[in-house]
Amino acid sequence: xxxxxxxxxxxxxxxxxxxxxxxxxxxxxxxxxxxxxxxxxxxxxxxxxxxxxxxxxxxxxxxxxxxxxxxxxxxxxxx
Amino acid sequence: xxxxxxxxxxxxxxxxxxxxxxxxxxxxxxxxxxxxxxxxxxxxxxxxxxxxxxxxxxxxxxxxxxxxxxxxxxxxxxxxxxxxxxxxxxxxxxxxxxxxxxxxxxxxxxxxxxxxxxxxxxxxxxxxxxxxxxxxxxxxxxxxxxxxxxxxxxxxxxxxxxxxxxxxxxxxxxxxxxxxxxxxxxxxxxxxxxxxxxxxxxxxxxxxxxxxxxxxxxxxxxxxxxxxxxxxxxxxxxxxxxxxxxxxxxxxxxxxxxxxxxxxxxxxxxxxxxxxxxxxxxxxxxxxxxxxxxxxxxxxxxxxxxxxxxxxxxxxxxxxxxxxxxxxxxxxxxxxxxxxxxxxxxxxxxxxxxxxxxxxxxxxxxxxxxxxxxxxxxxxxxxxxxxxxxx
Ligand SMILES: Cc1cc2nc3c(=O)[nH]c(=O)nc-3n(C[C@H](O)[C@H](O)[C@H](O)COP(=O)(O)OP(=O)(O)OC[C@H]3O[C@@H](n4cnc5c(N)ncnc54)[C@H](O)[C@@H]3O)c2cc1C
Numbered sequence: 422x423x424x425x426x427x428x429x430x431x432x433x434x435x436x437x438x439x440x441x442x443x444x445x446x447x448x449x450x451x452x453x454x455x456x457x458x459x460x461x462x463x464x465x466x467x468x469x470x471x472x473x474x475x476x477x478x479x480x481x482x483x484x485x486x487x488x489x490x491x492x493x494x495x496x497x498x499x500x
Numbered sequence: 501x502x503x504x505x506x507x508x509x510x511x512x513x514x515x516x517x518x519x520x521x522x523x524x525x526x527x528x529x530x531x532x533x534x535x536x537x538x539x540x541x542x543x544x545x546x547x548x549x550x551x552x553x554x555x556x557x558x559x560x561x562x563x564x565x566x567x568x569x570x571x572x573x574x575x576x577x578x579x580x581x582x583x584x585x586x587x588x589x590x591x592x593x594x595x596x597x598x599x600x601x602x603x604x605x606x607x608x609x610x611x612x613x614x615x616x617x618x619x620x621x622x623x624x625x626x627x628x629x630x631x632x633x634x635x636x637x638x639x640x641x642x643x644x645x646x647x648x649x650x651x652x653x654x655x656x657x658x659x660x661x662x663x664x665x666x667x668x669x670x671x672x673x674x675x676x677x678x679x680x681x682x683x684x685x686x687x688x689x690x691x692x693x694x695x696x697x698x699x700x701x702x703x704x705x706x707x708x709x710x711x712x713x714x715x716x717x718x719x720x721x722x723x724x725x726x727x728x729x730x731x732x733x734x735x736x737x738x739x740x741x742x743x744x745x746x747x748x749x750x751x752x753x754x755x756x757x758x759x760x761x762x763x764x765x766x767x768x769x770x771x772x773x774x775x776x777x778x779x780x781x782x783x784x785x786x787x788x789x790x791x792x793x794x795x796x797x798x799x800x801x802x803x804x805x806x807x808x809x810x811x812x813x814x815x816x817x818x819x820x821x822x823x824x825x826x827x828x829x830x831x832x833x834x835x836x837x838x839x840x841x842x843x844x845x846x847x848x849x850x851x852x853x854x855x856x857x858x859x860x861x862x863x864x865x866x867x868x869x870x871x872x873x874x875x876x877x878x879x880x881x882x883x884x885x886x887x888x889x890x891x
Contacts, residue, residue, distance in 0.1 A: 450729070453677050456634065456880075463887045476889050480815040481729060 514547035527579035530706035545617035576750025580864030581706025587743035592620035605721040621663035635678040639671035658709040681728035703863030748834035755841035831868030838862040
């Protein structure tokens, strides 16, 4: 799952570094992901994993690291 | 021991009295001279209204945000600039109270705010990022002696020349990304303000908001403990939009009151005759009620969201959309109401020196749409709407 998350981040996160270089718990915003890019990441994750994040889950911190994203996806029954 | 209800009543009574007796009496002069509403703020300090939001265990008024919102409305109804200055100060206080996280330095500061009734200005917008307060260029820069410094080019600092303290957004460190921000509270004695430009604006003239190059030297303890992204989502953005909107509602209500007074005066002059302006007033009441409905429902929704565990509901995109929409809707509706009031009153509304003058209210209300440009907020909303499901 984390590989697929990293691939979404590489395509949509507009990070200055490849997602492979980031630890699972590295903060993506500190790594340069903007709020605007994070929205595209959320959309792409919904598409990639065929889920819909409910509004309560759509917060800044829910998408702040690969671990945080994986946790949300697991909570939605992925993996 | 005063109960919370006693404290709220005292606060609201004091603000109402100051609005009616001091702010209203000076509003035209404040506007004409583009001068700071000194008398209003002397009276608010005397009533300890500047520390209303500081919890009572730190000596403050311990009133609720809803009371301060009511105070912003009341002051705005007498003098838009006084209302806006009061609102901006309370926004800064709310950020400190809600995000100091038990820091000794900030708790001591809040006690001194109560004792000295200190006024806090805000240095969030910046030349180069404009109204995008989520990004900074200036950074907290470590100095050789263990202190920190910053230099920020600020396009607009309301009451900068009258404030005791300055809450400034900055990048966390010289090598931090633009979005990795903190807020720093520095006292006037630690700040050098180099004026950059004049202040002769269209409206909200009494806020005295020229540009400055702001230079500061301060201790690392003066950095607000929580990251600004949290402060911004949970407090600065929603509370700003709520308190500003209450001021604009106050300004629009003042315009409506004047239109109503005009129609009543006309009715008394020609009893029994139909009064076309009365029908316009009825249309205007509908417009005002839409504004009031938006502002009051947003306040209730904020209070509900704020009561969720860890304020998590305030962190959601749905909440961001809600309070962004409040800002856009209220800042567009308030000038519409003022313009409608001018149409009710006709030429005596257009003139600046009649009891029915609406010029000041209309000009003041028009500041809302560019105080963080609405188009910018629409851009943000457009993006949030792609993923948010409700609202
Ligand atoms: C009465 C008053 C008091 C104020 N007091 C303070 C204060 O005390 N402290 C403080 O920090 N600031 C204060 N401000 C400043 C205010 O909050 C804004 O930051 C500032 O007005 C933005 O400047 P701007 O309009 O030049 O810049 P911008 O936000 O850059 O906007 C310029 C223009 O570009 C457009 N634009 C920019 N970006 C976008 C985008 N992404 N999408 C679409 N359109 C865009 C806008 O619509 C606008 O037309 C005050 C403003 C007012 C009116």
